[in-house]
Amino acid sequence: MNYSVFILPRAQRELAALSKPDYEKVKKVVFGLCKDPRPVNCRKLSGREGWRLRVGHYRVIYSIDDGARAVTVLQVGHRRDIYR
Numbered sequence: 001m002n003y004s005v006f007i008l009p010r011a012q013r014e015l016a017a018l019s020k021p022d023y024e025k026v027k028k029v030v031f032g033l034c035k036d037p038r039p040v041n042c043r044k045l046s047g048r049e050g051w052r053l054r055v056g057h058y059r060v061i062y063s064i065d066d067g068a069r070a071v072t073v074l075q076v077g078h079r080r081d082i083y084r
Contacts, residue, residue, distance in 0.1 A: 003064075005034050007073040014076040018058070026055050026076060033071045037064045047083070050074060058082075 007015070007030070015026060032039070033053075043052050045061070053060040059082045061075040075082060 002069070003034050003037050004068075004070045005031060005073065006070060011073045011076050018076070022056065022058060026058055026060060029053060029055050030060060030073055030076075033062065033073075037071045054079075 015023065015030075018026060038051070039053070041054055044050075045052055050061050050063045053062070057079055059075075059077060059079050060073060061082060062071055062073045064071055
């Protein structure tokens, strides 16, 4: 019951800009979405479409398409900047 994980180019750039330790943590969580797209610590966003995952001070914003069994990572960023 695996999902495919797609990362938008914008999210790839944001992910690449992270420090090495933060990059490794976020990468592990992002690729964990293929097994469970709705882990325990995820939340549905109320102001816009999508889901949110907390990874330390960083947030991963993503969407889920259950029909196509795909997860698309939309944004990765620090919690103070991600919702602007």
